[in-house]
Amino acid sequence: MKQKLKLNKVNFFPVSKPTISKQDILAVNKTLKNGWISSNGPEINKFEKEFSKLVSRKYSTTVSNGTAALEVAIKALGITKDDEVLIPNFTIISNALAVLRQQATPVLIDCNLENWNIKIEDIEKKITKKTKAIIITHIYSFPNDMDKILKICKKYNILVIEDAAELIGSNYKNKKCGSFGDISTFSFYANKQITTGEGGMISTNSVSLYEKCNSLKNLCFGSIDRFNHVDIGWNYRMTNMQAALGLSQLKNIKVTVKKKIEIGNRYYKELHKNKNIQILPPSNNYSKNIYWIIGILVKNKKINVKKITNKLLSFGIQTRPFFWPMNEQKIFKKLKIFDNKNNKYPNSQHLSRNGFYLPSYLELKNNEIDYICNIVNKVIR
Template sequence: MSSMSINIPVNEPLIDGNEKKYLLECIDSGWISSEGPFVEEFERKFAERVGRKYAVAVSNGTAAIDLAVEALCIGDGDEVILPAFTIISCVLQIVRSGAIPVLVDSDPCTWNMNVSQIEAKITAKTKAIMIVHIYGLPVNMDPVIELARRYGLRIIEDAAEMHGQTYLGAPCGSFGDISTFSFYPNKHITTGEGGMVVTNDLALADACRSLRNLCFQPSKRFVHERLGWNMRMTNLQAAIGLAQLERLDEFVDRKRRMGCLYTRLLEGIKGFDLPLSKTDYAENIYWVYGLNINGDQEINAKEAMNRLAKRGIGTRPFFYPMHEQPILREMGFFKGERYPEAEKLSRKGFYIPSGMALTQDQIKHVAHEIREEFS
């Protein structure tokens, strides 16, 4: 067994561009709050990058989803279709607003929502479809867009993990009536904490700007006609985000090379399914490099992760399905519902070190340790 002193974390960001320079500009100018000029510049350049007219910077990716749901006036009795296999951020504002989350199972190959199951879940109460691009490959968008048009539904696109990814050549984040991103440290672009809402609809953009800022009114600042949140992004965060955005093409290329190297080194390993490298509509961006334990291994993800931890290899489990979340079941949702593919992914899936700062030597070491442990 290898020395346990070797420790490769599951994520480490790369912040060696203009981040320090722009942060010093914030400090020297005194503009450190959300009023600083980097916020507007980051919004403008991010909107351009994803092909949208408007961008609204917020405090985190969950806040971005909350704003999207609220801006669309989704509320009591409305239904929103979304994947069973996703992070709980996607469902929070849906249930808090009094709306009803309606789940679809996963595609076992891409790990995204199985779009062929969406139409059967549409009812007279359905107001929106929330698509979530998972881990590296985008959702197959054309069928979703066609359904939304046919049934008059809104699309919320969670592109938190898809910075720089495209679907048939168009940027992820450009497909929703309203789309969201996260800038958590494990994303291709990070601001430490932070998020972005993007849209082509001025009314939705204005609603999000107001909602993120406590719904202050221009002429009556402390008179409120709607309940909002304090979800503002600071000038310091935006400065880091702008520096990161400048390198997005480099980061995308770097992540794809990392993913391809992992695949080459792990190809043929018994007991694990590796991420799909591409589909007809996209090449994997490898936000994270996931491993899915197949029938040749009788262990589950938790056991596999524990064994790798003893070798100094950081890992993280896949998402836990929405229909099995204790709090949601306690609230009365998803009684008797099963989503077998989402359940398999959550029990058998985990990801290995995938951060932007990961080196080739570290990737080779991780792959070697995995082969040693499980061959």
């Protein structure tokens, strides 16, 4: 008999929802009672120090969100309008915006079809005399193969910005994601492993970069005359209330990652035999999949993905499409940022049109995952 499910608060499965514990609430309430509610407060410093330990960095500074982290990092590295910065074509638009903010030129690299990260074999093809840096964004589940990338960057003396927003708590080999390159950035949006509602972090081992980022996120106040500003900066500060939430959530990161892996492994067990679907495996030769999101790619080109996601929604299963490629963004086409005539990105195009997320929040029960997988296997066949 065909299963039916009415949409209601009980059996609607959103793609994501934050897990907020009683301890989290108490931590935030404490800042309210103490009056430490703005960007000054003891939790800010504690959060930065504890996060540095998590990602094996010497220094970290909080910011208002992950996009702000990228913008501050790019400027702190001294990137200007004469520079080119390599970025993935298959990623969030923030990567390109951070480069454009400094009037530099973003140069796109296609993704691979194995784990959806940047196509490493194409990196050297895009390097020119103007190439100053590369943004390495870990996409969805697996980290990039950092050893190979760092070798290329060392050869050409290219700065590395590691965007680890989606893989907080994950490892590349025996090292933490976010511990590589000159500077790394993170997001604490509501769907991340650690959330502060909105928020982000910049981490580095360089004291000069750390001090520059601290200044840029805080309007570049003067050291002698406070309101005589020394550079063009931003008000990208995090509040002490947010830091209190982040600090509380940080204490549970191992439990969160473990639960994410359990959810992902169950999805993989139920879906990987479906010949019309690609779901990434639990591990590869250098990392475990922590399944930040449960992404599936419909391989059969005859299947209409939009109809599939609408059908899943009728069963109470919310989905979300994959990233849209940078070269196909409406605003970038309008501004003629990228040369689409002479550069093609077939893998990014394929993923963006045929991939979507499934629910993966921590409260999902095994029988609910089984239900979702059962419906997915029925409608994608």
